[in-house]
Amino acid sequence: MTIVVTGSIAYDYLMTFPGRFAEHILPDQIHRLSVSFLVDEMRKQRGGCAANIAYNLALLGERPKLMGTAGQDFEAYRIWLESHGVDTSLVRTETDLFTASFFVSTDQDGNQIANFYTGAMARARELSLYELDHDGVDLVVISPNDPEAMVKYAAECQALGIPYVYDPSQQIVRLSGEELTMGLEGSSLLIVNEYEFEMLREKTGLTARQIRTAPSDACIVTEGAQGSRIWSQGEVYSIPPAVPRCVDDPTGVGDAYRAGLIKGLALELSWSLSGRLGSIAATYALEQPGPQSHSYTLEEFISRFESHFGDDRPASRTLSSVFSGSTWSAS
Numbered sequence: 175m176t177i178v179v180t181g182s183i184a185y186d187y188l189m190t191f192p193g194r195f196a197e198h199i200l201p202d203q204i205h206r207l208s209v210s211f212l213v214d215e216m217r218k219q220r221g222g223c224a225a226n227i228a229y230n231l232a233l234l235g236e237r238p239k240l241m242g243t244a245g246q247d248f249e250a251y252r253i254w255l256e257s258h259g260v261d262t263s264l265v266r267t268e269t270d271l272f273t274a275s276f277f278v279s280t281d282q283d284g285n286q287i288a289n290f291y292t293g294a295m296a297r298a299r300e301l302s303l304y305e306l307d308h309d310g311v312d313l314v315v316i317s318p319n320d321p322e323a324m325v326k327y328a329a330e331c332q333a334l335g336i337p338y339v340y341d342p343s344q345q346i347v348r349l350s351g352e353e354l355t356m357g358l359e360g361s362s363l364l365i366v367n368e369y370e371f372e373m374l375r376e377k378t379g380l381t382a383r384q385i386r387t388a389p390s391d392a393c394i395v396t397e398g399a400q401g402s403r404i405w406s407q408g409e410v411y412s413i414p415p416a417v418p419r420c421v422d423d424p425t426g427v428g429d430a431y432r433a434g435l436i437k438g439l440a441l442e443l444s445w446s447l448s449g450r451l452g453s454i455a456a457t458y459a460l461e462q463p464g465p466q467s468h469s470y471t472l473e474e475f476i477s478r479f480e481s482h483f484g485d486d487r488p489a490s491r492t493l494s495s496v497f498s499g500s501t502w503s504a505s
Contacts, residue, residue, distance in 0.1 A: 175440040176310055177238045178233060181224030181264065181297055181317030181325055181341075183248070186425060191281045200469075205468065213279055214310040219425070219464030220251055221320040223317040223341070225260075226426045227464040230433030230455055232259030233428065233469060236440060238263050241301060245273035245294040260351075266301065268294040287505075298323035303330040314338040315436070316357070317429075321348045324357065332360040337365045340389065341371050341432065351377045358388040365394045365432055381435020392445065394435065396428060401453060404445045413449030416457040416482045431456040439473060452478050 190213045198209055202289050220229075223500075224242050232255075238253065241264040242249040244357065251273070252262050274295040278288035299322040302313065316327050323346060328438075331338040340361035342349060355378045358364060364385070374385055386393040392406035401415040432453030438448025454475065462468040 175236065175312045177236060177313045177315065177436065178241050178264070179224045179228045179231070179238050179312055179315040179317065180241045180301075180323070181227070181315070181319045182222035182243045182274055183225045183244045183251070184222035184239070184290075184295070185247075186219040186221035186465070187275060187277045188217045188219060188423070189277070190215040190426065191279050191280040193281060194283055195285050195287060196283075198305075211279055217463060220254060220466045221426065221464070222274065223343075223429055224315070224319070225251075225255065227315060227317060227433050227436075227468045228260045228428035229255065229258060230430045230459070231431050234433060234437040234451075234475070235472065236437065237261055239266065239414070242479075243268055243294045243297045243301065243302040245269075245271045247274050248294075258469075264301075264306070265326075266297075268297055271413050292320070294322050298411050298459055301333070303327060303334060303336065306334055310332045311404075313362075313436070313439075315341065315432070316361075317341040317432075321345055325353050326350065328357040328360060334401045335363040337391075339365060339432070339436065341365045342374075342430070343367070346370055346373045348379060349377075349381060354378050355380065355388075358385065361389045361470045362391045363394065364389045364392075365396070365435070367398070367428065371395050384467070386465065394449075396431060398426065402431070402449055404449055406445055411445045411446075411449060413453060414447070414483075416450075416453040416478070418457045418460045421465045422461055424460060427456045427459045429465060430459035435447060450483055454482065 180253055191213050224240055224433040228238040228240045243266050243460050248267055255262050261370040271294040275291040280286050285400050293343055298320040314331050316324055317339055320384045338361055342354060342356050342357060352375060376380060392404055394402060394404050396402045398413055402413040404413060405410040431452040434452035435448050438451045458468040458470060459465060
């Protein structure tokens with residue numbers, strides 16, 4: 175399956191504040207806020223929604239094509255992705271800009287204060303799916319990116335007849351209701367979390383049922399520690415979470431889930447089984463610092479699946495059979 179993943183390519187700067195933000199913000203002075211937090215830890219991680227999804231798809235045996243714009247500091251990142259099975263030939267390097275960067279400080283209650291530097295990502299709108307051999311593309315993932323690029327790619331997928339996953343998440347606040355509705359109504363799949371689903375309802379004016387039925391194949395809503403739910407063709411599938419062995423960093427967990435689910439689609443598995451693949455993939459990301467610090471062999475992945483969902487014998491047998499075949503080992 176040829177999968178093109180569009181969206182952000184970024185560096186994440188993750189900082190830890192040992193106190194509580196709320197204790198240092200004066201509500202009656204919020205109109206002239208001026209506050210500084212001394213952090214005691216900082217980690218620089220490879221990130222960006224598209225790069226994270228592509229990395230996880232590569233771990234799962236796919237050879238995804240990453241499409242986006244990166245800056246003059248991207249070369250080491252490119253080598254990393256290529257070495258792990260991601261095709262970066264569709265990434266354009268902007269030599270006069272830096273790669274997009276995400277700066278986030280997290281306090282001991284899990285609250286976050288973040289800034290995002292757009293950098294080279296702002297030029298993603300200059301890329302086009304028309305420049306690809308679109309007859310050979312089976313699926314496009316439209317993940318958070320330059321807003322104009324997201325609108326453009328959705329329109330191009332519709333014009334070219336290419337199925338696409340619509341994942342507006344962090345850019346729902348930047349896209350208009352009309353743009354979101356257009357992206358929804360032409361999509362094959364919609365993937366958002368619970369909060370983002372409610373934001374979609376507010377911005378588009380659509381009902382929950384209209385949003386769930388807008389994509390041609392399915393609407394997927396992730397629910398954190400409660401797992402996820404999938405609406406497809408009048409059916410609702412409740413997907414249980416996979417309990418992590420430990421919890422380190424939630425950054426990129428949703429991207430890993432998306433990759434697991436898409437892998438299930440590539441293997442033509444059921445929604446129930448595809449959702450469970452997403453749960454397992456997400457758990458690996460949750461257990462490590464940063465969105466691309468985890469890795470596993472295919473055998474380890476299957477073993478983890480069976481340890482969590484072994485009570486579902488038909489699913490385990492199906493998974494083992496498919497994963498041991500040529501489709502899984504194509505990479």
